[in-house]
Amino acid sequence: MSSNLPQNMWDEKFASSEFFYGTEANAFLVQQAQKLKPNSEVLCLAEGEGRNAVYLAQQGHDVSALDYSSAGIEKTKKLASQRQVAVTTVLQDLAEWQPNANSVDAIVAIFMHLPAPLRQQVLANIVQALRPGGVFIGEFYRPEQLAYNTGGPKDRALLYTQEMLANDLSGLSFEHLADTEREVVEGIGHTGKAAVVQVVARKST
Numbered sequence: 001m002s003s004n005l006p007q008n009m010w011d012e013k014f015a016s017s018e019f020f021y022g023t024e025a026n027a028f029l030v031q032q033a034q035k036l037k038p039n040s041e042v043l044c045l046a047e048g049e050g051r052n053a054v055y056l057a058q059q060g061h062d063v064s065a066l067d068y069s070s071a072g073i074e075k076t077k078k079l080a081s082q083r084q085v086a087v088t089t090v091l092q093d094l095a096e097w098q099p100n101a102n103s104v105d106a107i108v109a110i111f112m113h114l115p116a117p118l119r120q121q122v123l124a125n126i127v128q129a130l131r132p133g134g135v136f137i138g139e140f141y142r143p144e145q146l147a148y149n150t151g152g153p154k155d156r157a158l159l160y161t162q163e164m165l166a167n168d169l170s171g172l173s174f175e176h177l178a179d180t181e182r183e184v185v186e187g188i189g190h191t192g193k194a195a196v197v198q199v200v201a202r203k204s205t
């Protein structure tokens with residue numbers, strides 16, 4: 001299935017030497033990262049320029065970063081090299097992502113906004129790919145974000161709700177599923193008060 005998403009748009013956003021979403025990890029991920037067991041095998045999906053993957057590698061995890069933007073992947077390699085950590089990069093469209101079942105300890109998706117059929121496919125794959133006891137951590141913009149001009153997709157169909165996450169991740173147990181408004185300050189891409197939905201969900205052992 002093709003994602004029909006504008007990959008070139010991301011390559012353009014990531015073309016500058018500046019990091020569009022900055023080089024610091026997403027604050028919700030930092031808050032939740034202690035839920036990962038030491039030396040976890042972690043997969044960061046739609047990982048862009050690599051800020052979250054590099055942060056997790058700095059915490060001692062074995063991290064892979066997947067994105068379909070080659071400019072994003074190059075920036076990920078650059079940031080990992082600057083911070084002197086190893087991150088495995090995977091240049092791939094999520095539409096083609098077919099993970100092995102029970103193959104990874106944790107999956108992270110920060111602002112991975114996908115159209116409905118692909119979102120459902122990818123979230124189902126996440127449930128499959130996690131090992132028993134494995135954890136998924138995600139933060140996404142929700143439809144209320146359209147009232148702010150602080151980042152995220154302008155297309156309502158790409159925004160997430162708690163209900164969507166509860167349905168699409170129904171194979172997992174939810175440790176946190178909440179709407180919140182918070183200051184998201186991440187480079188020039190995300191700047192200011194934002195309406196987000198956050199999730200931490202675990203596969204049963």
Ligand SMILES: C[S@@+](CC[C@H](N)C(=O)[O-])C[C@H]1O[C@@H](n2cnc3c(N)ncnc32)[C@H](O)[C@@H]1O
Pocket residue numbers: 003005010021026045046047048049050051052066067068069072092093094095109110111112113114
């Ligand atoms: C808002 S950015 C978030 C980047 C990163 N997660 C972060 O927090 O900095 C969205 C990312 O999703 C990626 N993306 C969108 N659709 C994708 C797809 N079908 N396959 C792989 N990556 C995709 C884009 O290339 C972009 O890097």
